[in-house]
Amino acid sequence: GNSVTQMEGPVTLSEEAFLTINCTYTATGYPSLFWYVQYPGEGLQLLLKATKADDKGSNKGFEATYRKETTSFHLEKGSVQVSDSAVYFCALSGTGFQKLVFGTGTRLLVSP
Amino acid sequence: SQTIHQWPATLVQPVGSPLSLECTVEGTSNPNLYWYRQAAGRGLQLLFYSVGIGQISSEVPQNLSASRPQDRQFILSSKKLLLSDSGFYLCAWSSGHSNSNQPQHFGDGTRLSIL
Numbered sequence: 001g002n003s004v005t006q007m008e009g010p011v012t013l014s015e016e017a018f019l020t021i022n023c024t025y026t027a028t029g030y031p032s033l034f035w036y037v038q039y040p041g042e043g044l045q046l047l048l049k050a051t052k053a054d055d056k057g058s059n060k061g062f063e064a065t066y067r068k069e070t071t072s073f074h075l076e077k078g079s080v081q082v083s084d085s086a087v088y089f090c091a092l093s094g095t096g097f098q099k100l101v102f103g104t105g106t107r108l109l110v111s112p
Numbered sequence: 113s114q115t116i117h118q119w120p121a122t123l124v125q126p127v128g129s130p131l132s133l134e135c136t137v138e139g140t141s142n143p144n145l146y147w148y149r150q151a152a153g154r155g156l157q158l159l160f161y162s163v164g165i166g167q168i169s170s171e172v173p174q175n176l177s178a179s180r181p182q183d184r185q186f187i188l189s190s191k192k193l194l195l196s197d198s199g200f201y202l203c204a205w206s207s208g209h210s211n212s213n214q215p216q217h218f219g220d221g222t223r224l225s226i227l
Contacts, residue, residue: 032213043118043202043218044156051213089155093213100216104155 002027006090006103013080013110021075021106023064023090031092033057033066033073034100038087047075047088080110114139118203118219126227131176131190133222135203138184142208145186146216147178150200162186163208198226 007022025031032051036044048057050066050073057064062077073090090103115138125131137143147159158171160178168178175194179187186203200223204216 034215036218041223043220044204046215046217049213049215099158099161102156 002031002092002094002101004090004092004101004103006088006106009087009105009107011106011108013108015082015110015112016079017110019075019077019080019084019108021088021090021108023073023075023103025071025073025090025092027071027092027094029094031094033064034091034093035062035064035073035075036089036091036102038089038105040086044089080108082110082112084108085110114205114217116203116205116217116219118201118222120222121220122223122225124225124227125193127195128192131188131193131197131224133188133201133203133224135186135188135219136184137186137205140184140205140207142183143205144208145180146204146206147186147188148202148204150202150221152199156202160188193226195226198224200224 003026005024034049035047037047038044048059050057053066053068055066064073064075087105087107089105091100093100118135145162148156149159150156160168160170162168162180165180176190200221202221203219206216207214
């Protein structure tokens with residue numbers, strides 16, 4: 001079945017550092033890929049998405065590229081801020097009905 | 113624009129008591145609706161989804177049930193809560209078109225504590 005694997009957290013960075021959160025997936029067909037962010041005590045917000053190979057999703061300085069050859073969708077940001085501290089979830093949606101499969105989430109802690 | 117509302121935001125219930133969590137969506141029609149549970153420090157587990165009124169699919173056998181009495185209303189229930197039902201419950205919706213490109217949009221969640 002479909003699955004998503006994310007790097008273990010927490011990821012601890014200083015403000016303005018470069019961020020990478022790794023995400024790899026296993027899926028049949030051509031899934032759509034998503035990154036969601038969850039701030040403390042809140043629900044999930046869609047951060048970005050990519051729907052086909054080589055697509056780059058971007059939002060709020062974050063970006064991720066759909067790499068079919070490596071089955072990856074790593075999240076990157078060039079300069080993180082304290083306000084980026086949150087839990088980040090990678091997810092995929094297989095072909096057909098939109099049942100999302102989530103990774104376990106990666107907590108990001110950014111210190112001033 | 114579309115909005116999703118969940119209530120209550122927090123709930124403390126004794127073991128064995130009933131449960132009813134409600135979720136409503138505004139600004140769209142015939143959405144797909146979902147209930148997830150997030151255990152502390154863990155990922156999201158899909159509990160139920162619905163593609164239309166009265167149509168409920170269960171992903172995991174458990175102590176919970178779901179109902180969709182109206183197009184934009186999704187209810188999560190239990191007759192007798194267990195300690196293991198504690199967690200953060202999230203409702204979500206997506207466009208009713210059967211297209212995996214459409215993202216899901218989440219409510220703010222209900223934190224349920226069972227004593």
